[in-house]
Amino acid sequence: MTVRLQREDFDVAAEVAALTAGRDDVGAVVTFTGVCRGSENGEPIAALTLEHYPGMAEAEIARHVEEAQSRWPLLGMTVIHRYGRLAPGDNIVLVVTAASHRHDAFAAAEFLMDYLKTRAPFWKQVERADGTQWVDAKAGDDAAAERWTDDKQQAAE
């Protein structure tokens, strides 16, 4: 399990290779890459700056990686989140999950992304020609994270 916060870019292929090297039990690898869009709410942006809470961000992501590990039979996970100033087209976040079967890898990757959106202490600020603006949290992201709680309750019933 790897969790990294960094300013620099990441190499998706290298991260996948690191999870699968030297083992033959992995049958599925899912990668999700979040990329900086060139517009926000239909308005072009010049850049995106990500602020984070050092110490808590790592701990919060690690907690959810452990939670994913307890919910699905995973063979490896990597989460890398960038911070600092990013330009349109730049990578923001990477989630890689490895499992024997695809359903577990897909589900764990989606679970981790839904929680990263709403629980990991990161804040996006967009930069436009006329100034900067903090991005508002989306109600849809809360709903997406919430449904994993519902799943858990249903499973327990």
Add this chain to the structure above:
Amino acid sequence: MKIRYFAWVRERIGKPEEEIEPPAGIATVGDLVAWLARRGEEYAHAFENPKVIRAAIDRSHVRPDAAIAGAKEIAFFPPMTGG
């Protein structure tokens, strides 16, 4: 205890962190928000809508009714927008 602010909460208050000693009777995170909001215009602005303010004690998310006794570091910030 150390108080830390992030994103627009930090910008409105005008500093990333400070050391404070809240008076006796400030027992919960919600009490602390109400007390901070009375410290000046910039605090009142940052905490004008307490419902949107999120908090963490010693780097774990907490709700407004969480007790602050024994906390080393309390952070206030807007809803998160990472990922």
